[in-house]
Amino acid sequence: MSLQDRLHHHVEVLAELIGERNSSRPTSLDATRTYVRRELEEMGYQVDEQPFATLDRQAINLQVVLPGARANKPTLVIGAHYDTARGTPGADDNASAVAILLEIARELSNHKARRGVRIVFYDCEEPPYFNTGDMGSRFHAVQLKQSGENVLGMICLESLGYFVKEANTINAVPRWLRWITRIFGQKFVVIVSDPKSIRFGWKFTWRFATSGVFPFIAAALPVRWVPEIALSDHRNYWEQNIPALMITDTALLRNPNYHTADDRIDTLDFKRMTRLCRQLQRTVRRMCN
16 A cells, blocks of 8 residues: 555544544544554554543543664654544544654654654644643643653644645635745645744754755744644643644644534645655654664
8 A cells, every 4th residue: 555545544534434533422532542553553563542631531642652772862752633623524633644643653663763752642632622731742741741751852743634726715814824825825834833942943844854845834933923833732842841843734724624524535635745744754764863
């Protein structure tokens, strides 16, 4: 099976066969974890569950840990959330990123890394947990901080499959993004970090830029200037003073299907998503050395 076929299969299972994945559909969450765990175990990984309590249920992060050949090198964390907002099958948000993370894990399974890597699939990113202490990424970030582990940084994969030919008319698109899309078109990703993460962001961006030709825009900005840059799991690592960045197709800013029932597999561009995945695989492999 080709990389594009595998990505399509992952999204099809998550968004079409399983569908909406949140607290209102506990069997769907169980099915999602079963699928992700099985895929990882078939790659040869041992999958660790990281349970944590929220106000309304027991939630679970899934994690695989790749030990590095050099114990003194800081750990790299790569994560994506597997839950969806209510009322949406979440093909772009966030089955696309989960699919790419699974294929990054496959790439690393045959790579002897000098740096330790933690690959994490987060529960509870979407409302009502977002921006609360119940987010799966917050639990993971706090645990990392308390353990005293030396962390190079965290890469957040968020909504990575929607690339359209024509500009849409979403009213929420900020003026700066409208200006950028008039110059660069719609088929790019954005890499964003806060100013404290600029060194880590530069390391990642340089390796991404020299690992392929996928178009991107990178920036390190204060959240107070552009609040949208904090709308995913990386924010919780910032709060623990762990460098972090997000790579995204910009989700709600360009995708009119965001958090709706129309966020389906047929809206995604799998050829472009495959190109992006290959470049991310090469980037992460180089970050691990």
